[in-house]
Amino acid sequence: MINNALELLKKYYGFESFRNGQEEVIHNILTHKDVLAIMPTGGGKSICYQIPAMMMEGTTIVISPLISLMKDQVDTLKQLNIPSAFINSSLSLSELRRIIHEAENNKYKLIYVAPERLENENFIELIKNIKISMIAVDEAHCVSQWGHDFRPSYLKIKNLRGSGQNLIISSFTATATPSVKEDIINLIGLKNHFEITTGFDRENLTFNVLRADKKLSYILKYVEENKNKQGIIYCLTRKATEEVCNKLVSSGFNAVKYHAGLSDMERNKNQDEFLYDNANIIVATNAFGMGIDKSDIRYVIHYNMPKNIESYYQEAGRAGRDGEPADCILLFSPSDIVMNNFLIENSGESLDKSKEYEKLREMINYCNTDKCLRKFVISYFDKSYDKENCNNCSNCLSDIESTDITVEAQKILSCIYRTGQRFGMNLVIDVLKGSNNAKIKSLNFNTLSTYGIMKEYSRETLNELISYLVSDGYINITGDKYPTLNILPSGFFTLKGKQKVIIKKVISKKTDKNHDKSAYDKSLFEKLRFKRKEIADSLKIPPFIVFSDASLKDMC
Ligand code: ADP
Numbered sequence: 001m002i003n004n005a006l007e008l009l010k011k012y013y014g015f016e017s018f019r020n021g022q023e024e025v026i027h028n029i030l031t032h033k034d035v036l037a038i039m040p041t042g043g044g045k046s047i048c049y050q051i052p053a054m055m056m057e058g059t060t061i062v063i064s065p066l067i068s069l070m071k072d073q074v075d076t077l078k079q080l081n082i083p084s085a086f087i088n089s090s091l092s093l094s095e096l097r098r099i100i101h102e103a104e105n106n107k108y109k110l111i112y113v114a115p116e117r118l119e120n121e122n123f124i125e126l127i128k129n130i131k132i133s134m135i136a137v138d139e140a141h142c143v144s145q146w147g148h149d150f151r152p153s154y155l156k157i158k159n160l161r162g163s164g165q166n167l168i169i170s171s172f173t174a175t176a177t178p179s180v181k182e183d184i185i186n187l188i189g190l191k192n193h194f195e196i197t198t199g200f201d202r203e204n205l206t207f208n209v210l211r212a213d214k215k216l217s218y219i220l221k222y223v224e225e226n227k228n229k230q231g232i233i234y235c236l237t238r239k240a241t242e243e244v245c246n247k248l249v250s251s252g253f254n255a256v257k258y259h260a261g262l263s264d265m266e267r268n269k270n271q272d273e274f275l276y277d278n279a280n281i282i283v284a285t286n287a288f289g290m291g292i293d294k295s296d297i298r299y300v301i302h303y304n305m306p307k308n309i310e311s312y313y314q315e316a317g318r319a320g321r322d323g324e325p326a327d328c329i330l331l332f333s334p335s336d337i338v339m340n341n342f343l344i345e346n347s348g349e350s351l352d353k354s355k356e357y358e359k360l361r362e363m364i365n366y367c368n369t370d371k372c373l374r375k376f377v378i379s380y381f382d383k384s385y386d387k388e389n390c391n392n393c394s395n396c397l398s399d400i401e402s403t404d405i406t407v408e409a410q411k412i413l414s415c416i417y418r419t420g421q422r423f424g425m426n427l428v429i430d431v432l433k434g435s436n437n438a439k440i441k442s443l444n445f446n447t448l449s450t451y452g453i454m455k456e457y458s459r460e461t462l463n464e465l466i467s468y469l470v471s472d473g474y475i476n477i478t479g480d481k482y483p484t485l486n487i488l489p490s491g492f493f494t495l496k497g498k499q500k501v502i503i504k505k506v507i508s509k510k511t512d513k514n515h516d517k518s519a520y521d522k523s524l525f526e527k528l529r530f531k532r533k534e535i536a537d538s539l540k541i542p543p544f545i546v547f548s549d550a551s552l553k554d555m556c
């Protein structure tokens with residue numbers, strides 16, 4: 001059986017061998033089992049359902065969330081001589097009828113269907129005379145609210161099972177934290193399924209986190225040096241997308257933009273420009289990219305830190321699908337934290353905000369860690385990953401000195417909390433230093449447990465520390481006339497001991513012969529990476545005073 005599958009792989013796709021996991025998935029589908037396959041972006045999930053679709057009697061219905069790409073996917077299949085069609089809102093009623101009629105006569109091996117179709121009960125009725133061999137659910141994480149692209153229509157997939165036929169369901173995703181996985185199994189209704197996770201590592205990708213204040217100049221330099229390469233630049237907002245794209249275009253680069261604020265026509269046009277190599281850079285919000293199959297993307301730059309690791313890995317993973325080296329660069333600045341906090345705060349009621357903050361915290365930790373970045377990301381999905389250093393990420397490739405200022409931060413935050421988040425920097429410093437002035441006395445702040453708790457620090461150092469916490473999104477300053485310090489969610493996480501505060505600086509770059517092929521300019525990279533060297537140097541942090549858990553609990 002699997003030999004036949006291999007024959008089809010060679011004959012239709014021109015590939016010599018299966019990639020990791022493909023064979024097992026195909027085998028299990030062919031033995032009539034439900035499947036949940038968790039494979040990285042670019043891992044080759046499509047073939048896992050396309051090949052069995054060709055081998056089974058009847059038609060496979062593929063649920064795919066991207067209407068804009070269905071046509072491309074089906075065109076590709078047609079070019080490979082695999083009979084297929086799509087059903088979505090772009091079809092006229094007569095086209096829809098024709099396709100259903102042809103499908104009833106067994107003309108197609110695959111029909112791609114937009115999930116929204118399933119909302120329509122007539123549709124289920126309409127397809128009941130088609131012999132369906134399998135439902136393949138692509139981007140299956142869309143069924144879960146814990147995923148990053150929740151699509152309520154995915155909840156209707158279950159109904160297809162009720163159509164009386166003895167169907168199997170195969171489901172595919174690149175994202176599966178345990179809660180997403182559980183949702184896929186329960187909400188799609190997998191039964192006795194075969195499950196495979198092929199490992200999340202994409203060895204050809206180089207991960208970089210750069211602390212960059214001058215992000216645009218970094219990007220201009222990078223794209224100049226990688227002029228003939230294809231790349232995606234992701235921005236958090238439409239506004240930033242416009243700005244970055246305009247700057248690139250006015251500097252003579254062939255860039256197009258993509259975000260939900262553009263008309264369908266312009267969006268599709270820009271996407272095609274990029275997919276068909278007329279434009280080599282696409283600047284986009286996260287609206288772009290799911291399901292695209294462009295294998296030669298050499299870099300993905302994040303102009304802003306995304307909201308969580310799932311989104312980051314999915315987006316970054318669009319680079320280097322062909323297995324050749326590619327760069328994933330995250331340009332991090334503290335304002336990204338502030339912006340993400342804002343976006344969560346203002347997101348609809350349906351989201352579990354505490355969960356979102358928790359995920360954001362992990363994302364911030366990724367940007368702040370001095371450990372291997374690959375290890376960080378992959379362990380997020382797969383706790384059993386045990387390689388400590390990949391030697392192919394910006395942390396493994398530099399010697400970093402990090403200073404843990406978590407305890408100092410906790411003291412400051414707790415002082416702000418204890419004084420009611422109603423005062424400015426000076427008064428907080430007075431309390432921390434244990435000043436004896438009249439205001440402190442009149443407010444009875446000399447009785448607080450945080451009074452005098454940092455008396456051995458100079459005012460200047462405390463000032464620097466607080467500024468650092470402000471610029472890195474732990475504290476916010478509000479009010480013009482009487483600026484007051486307020487604690488942001490990251491600050492509360494720190495207070496509860498769930499988030500560390502670390503100042504890092506690069507001491508030297510390790511030279512790695514194997515890495516010379518990497519495309520980025522290391523000296524620039526180094527310069528941008530830790531703009532805060534000056535701050536770190538000026539902090540002159542004294543040895544830590546050990547803070548017991550109990551005293552912390554008392555303070556929070
Ligand atoms: P994803 O898992 O992200 O859906 P795709 O199915 O789009 O990935 O496949 C990514 C790329 O890998 C495509 O260009 C595809 O043709 C290629 N590919 C898939 N399987 C193989 C294979 N066995 N050998 C070589 N290339 C493959």
Ligand code: MG
Pocket residue numbers: 045046138291
């Ligand atoms: Mg895919």
